[in-house]
Amino acid sequence: MDAADPSPAPAPAADDSSVTRxxxxxxxxxxxxxxxxxxxxxRAMKNCGLDDLRLVQPRGGWPNEAAWPMASGADSxxxxxxxxxxxxxxxxxxxxxxxxxxxxRDMVKHELTPRRLAAEIHGHAVAGARSGxxxxxxxxxLLNDEVASCDAIVVVPLDPAFTSLNLAxxxxxxxxxxxxxxxxxxxxxxxxxxxxxxxxxxxxxFFERLEASLVENGFFRVEEMRPVQWRKIRNLxxxxxxxxQEVRILHGILSALEGRKRPR
Amino acid sequence: MDAADPSPAPAPAADDSSVTRxxxxxxxxxxxxxxxxxxxxxRAMKNCGLDDLRLVQPRGGWPNEAAWPMASGADSxxxxxxxxxxxxxxxxxxxxxxxxxxxxRDMVKHELTPRRLAAEIHGHAVAGARSGxxxxxxxxxLLNDEVASCDAIVVVPLDPAFTSLNLAxxxxxxxxxxxxxxxxxxxxxxxxxxxxxxxxxxxxxFFERLEASLVENGFFRVEEMRPVQWRKIRNLxxxxxxxxQEVRILHGILSALEGRKRPR
Numbered sequence: 001m002d003a004a005d006p007s008p009a010p011a012p013a014a015d016d017s018s019v020t021r022x023x024x025x026x027x028x029x030x031x032x033x034x035x036x037x038x039x040x041x042x043r044a045m046k047n048c049g050l051d052d053l054r055l056v057q058p059r060g061g062w063p064n065e066a067a068w069p070m071a072s073g074a075d076s077x078x079x080x081x082x083x084x085x086x087x088x089x090x091x092x093x094x095x096x097x098x099x100x101x102x103x104x105r106d107m108v109k110h111e112l113t114p115r116r117l118a119a120e121i122h123g124h125a126v127a128g129a130r131s132g133x134x135x136x137x138x139x140x141x142l143l144n145d146e147v148a149s150c151d152a153i154v155v156v157p158l159d160p161a162f163t164s165l166n167l168a169x170x171x172x173x174x175x176x177x178x179x180x181x182x183x184x185x186x187x188x189x190x191x192x193x194x195x196x197x198x199x200x201x202x203x204x205x206f207f208e209r210l211e212a213s214l215v216e217n218g219f220f221r222v223e224e225m226r227p228v229q230w231r232k233i234r235n236l237x238x239x240x241x242x243x244x245q246e247v248r249i250l251h252g253i254l255s256a257l258e259g260r261k262r263p264r
Numbered sequence: 265m266d267a268a269d270p271s272p273a274p275a276p277a278a279d280d281s282s283v284t285r286x287x288x289x290x291x292x293x294x295x296x297x298x299x300x301x302x303x304x305x306x307r308a309m310k311n312c313g314l315d316d317l318r319l320v321q322p323r324g325g326w327p328n329e330a331a332w333p334m335a336s337g338a339d340s341x342x343x344x345x346x347x348x349x350x351x352x353x354x355x356x357x358x359x360x361x362x363x364x365x366x367x368x369r370d371m372v373k374h375e376l377t378p379r380r381l382a383a384e385i386h387g388h389a390v391a392g393a394r395s396g397x398x399x400x401x402x403x404x405x406l407l408n409d410e411v412a413s414c415d416a417i418v419v420v421p422l423d424p425a426f427t428s429l430n431l432a433x434x435x436x437x438x439x440x441x442x443x444x445x446x447x448x449x450x451x452x453x454x455x456x457x458x459x460x461x462x463x464x465x466x467x468x469x470f471f472e473r474l475e476a477s478l479v480e481n482g483f484f485r486v487e488e489m490r491p492v493q494w495r496k497i498r499n500l501x502x503x504x505x506x507x508x509q510e511v512r513i514l515h516g517i518l519s520a521l522e523g524r525k526r527p528r
Contacts, residue, residue, distance in 0.1 A: 044433070049423040072428055108457045108507050115444070116451035156440075157449040159313040164336055169308070169436055176420075176437060180379070185421040187380035193372045243372050 023125035025178065026052040026132040027171060028090050030146060033138045035060045039070030039078065040168030041135075046074035048175035053081040054090045054132075070168075087134075087146060095129035096121070099150040100170055101142055102163065110152040114174050117154045118181035133174055138167055195245035202247050207234060209251070213258060287389035289442065290316040290396040291435060292354050294410060297402045299324045303334030303342065304432030305399075310338035312439035317345040318354045318396075334432075351398075351410060359393035360385070363414035364434055365406055366427065374416040378438050381418045382445035397438055402431055459509035466511050471498060473515070477522060 027045055032038055032055065042053060055062055062083045071078050084090035091097055098117060112120065121131045134150060136142035147153065156165065156173050165173075190197070211230060220226040242250065291309055296302055296319065306317060319326055326347045335342050348354035355361055362381060376384065385395045398414060400406035411417065420429065420437050429437070454461070475494060484490040506514065 040430075043428075043430070046426040047422045047429060049425075072430070074426060106457055107455065108459065108510065109455050111453050111455050113444075113449055113451050153455070155449075157444060157447045158311045158440075159443065161313075162310040162338060164307075165311060166304075166307070166336070169433070172433055172436065173440055176440075179423065180421060183421045185377055185419075187377050188416075189375050191371065191373050191375050191417070193370055195372065246372065 023128070023130050024050055024052065025121050025130070026054055026091075026094060027175070028054045028056065028087075028132050028134050029058070029167070030056045030087060030134060030142060031059060031137045032135075032167065033059045034167075035062075035064035035066035036070045037138065037167040038062075038064070038081070039067035039072075039074075040166075041171045042067070042071040042074040042077035042081070044168055044172035044175050046071075046077050047172070048179035050175050050178070051077055051080060053077050055081055055083045056087050056090050057085065058083065087149070091132050091134075091149075093130070094132040096124050096131040097134065097150045098131065098152055098154050099134045099136075099142055099147045100154045100156075100174065101136065101147055102155065107144070107148060107153075109147070109150075112152055112154050114154060114156055114177040115181075117152075117174065118177040120152075121178060122181050135167060135170060190241065192243060195243035198242050198244045198247045202244055203238070203242070206247050206250055207237075210254060213254060217258075287392070287394050288314055288316065289385050289394070290318055290355075290358060291439070292318045292320065292351075292396050292398050293322070293431070294320045294351060294398060294406060295323060295401045296399075296431065297323045298431075299326075299328035299330035300334045301402065301431040302326075302328070302345070303331035303336075303338075304430075305435045306331070306335040306338040306341035306345070308432055308436035308439050310335075310341050311436070312443035314439050314442070315341055315344060317341050319345055319347045320351050320354050321349065322347065351413070355396050355398075355413075357394070358396040360388050360395040361398065361414045362395065362416055362418050363398045363400075363406055363411045364418045364420075364438065365400065365411055366419065371408070371412060371417075373411075373414075376416055376418050378418060378420055378441040379445075381416075381438065382441040384416075385442060386445050399431060399434060454505065456507060459507035462506050462508045462511045466508055467502070467506070470511050470514055471501075474518060477518060481522075 027041065027050060029038065029041060032041075035058070038053075038055065038058065045051065045053060058064065060066070062081070063078070067078055068075065082090075098112070117133070124131050133154065134142060134146065136146070154174065156163075156170065158165070210233070214220060214233075220229060237250075240246075291305065291314060293302065293305060296305075299322070302317075302319065302322065309315065309317060322328070324330070326345070327342070331342055332339065346354075362376070381397070388395050397418065398406060398410065400410070418438065420427075420434065422429070474497070478484060478497075484493060501514070504510075
């Protein structure tokens with residue numbers, strides 16, 4: 001290429017993260033009655049990194065100022081929300097479509113849990129296909145023909161005695177599972193604050209000192225019981241998984257108590 | 265025992281299900297500001313089979329009629345809710361205690377996801393121990409000393425850019441994971457409606473008829489392409505996993521189209 005070529009450099013290829021971003025699922029509310037629910041939906045979406053909200057004939061008109069307070073700051077989702085006259089145009093660009101609904105025993109459909117839906121949506125995205133999830137009207141849900149236009153049904157497993165979910169709560173559970181599917185937060189992790197986990201050697205030194213102090217101070221009254229009692233004490237301390245700083249605190253406690261005892 | 269012994273039969277031993285029921289976790293709201301949130305909390309709890317709601321100094325007093333509309337029928341939870349003057353008395357009977365909170369980098373604590381918490385709560389119940397989950401004030405959450413009184417912290421993994429959850433939404437996510445942990449809903453199941461899955465033999469008969477009909481009607485124009493095209497057609501039909509009734513519908517469609525074609 002001529003060094004003086006004035007044409008701009010080619011645009012960088014979209015990186016993987018931007019491709020994934022554009023394949024995040026759309027949330028489609030069909031004829032929502034209350035703008036408050038649209039606001040709460042936006043909040044739940046933003047909690048979980050979703051940003052494509054589509055409204056099919058919202059009953060209270062749009063934009064509707066009652067939505068904003070319930071969004072609690074998820075304004076970007078509300079501002080980007082799009083309104084459609086009918087369901088077909090709302091979902092025209094999507095490849096996969098799911099209906100959230102109570103059980104429909106009269107249609108031959110696959111019924112998914114929200115967790116499975118999340119896995120499927122991510123799977124479709126890997127294959128380059130974009131998904132949408134339909135949520136019905138507050139009182140009557142989705143019509144049969146609307147459900148029939150979807151690839152599968154999503155049903156949230158709840159106590160059969162009380163399955164009534166608010167619209168935004170249903171959106172939250174679907175969006176939550178979508179976020180969890182790829183989130184890498186460890187299931188259980190220890191916050192170390194300003195210390196670090198104690199090493200086995202730091203623990204050994206403390207245990208040797210503690211045992212010697214207990215022997216010296218007559219804690220073990222019956223020699224045969226000593227091994228069992230000592231194991232119990234070690235288990236108690238080890239279950240707490242002390243930090244290096246906490247081992248120093250334990251040394252300090254021991255020093256203080258030994259010091260108090262001697263003068264008696 | 266004397267057959268005429270008038271003493272009542274011994275009470276039946278509590279069965280496993282009743283033991284499990286009594287070990288369901290308690291939900292403890294610390295100084296909730298809005299009765300509406302208490303109502304929405306009750307609804308989320310009942311969705312997930314929880315019934316032990318404890319209120320520590322609810323700011324609007326209790327009972328508060330603003331809670332009932334938001335409970336949407338979860339009245340039993342509200343009616344059984346108990347009010348306490350302080351946190352210690354609210355949790356006195358519990359063996360395990362968890363704090364829902366944003367990250368606390370200044371305490372050495374284990375931090376759990378809601379999913380892991382659900383597994384732990386069920387594990388404690390198997391060992392006979394009952395858990396409680398603390399939820400803090402709407403604006404300022406839990407105080408440091410309240411967090412320190414808990415065994416571990418629970419943090420909901422959400423988009424770091426927008427982690428603000430409504431109180432009842434936080435309860436819903438915790439209760440939802442608790443319910444999912446033991447729920448046995450299959451991740452993906454086919455609703456069969458009034459039919460049943462077609463057998464391989466019913467599919468084979470249909471495919472043989474379809475292939476013969478396509479051959480007879482000149483669908484396969486290039487003989488070398490026929491195996492590939494036929495595989496594509498079979499894959500399309502099989503991906504739909506047809507029911508026995510749907511195979512009959514497909515036969516009917518074939519009959520109708522063959523009938524229409526002949527007169528031409």
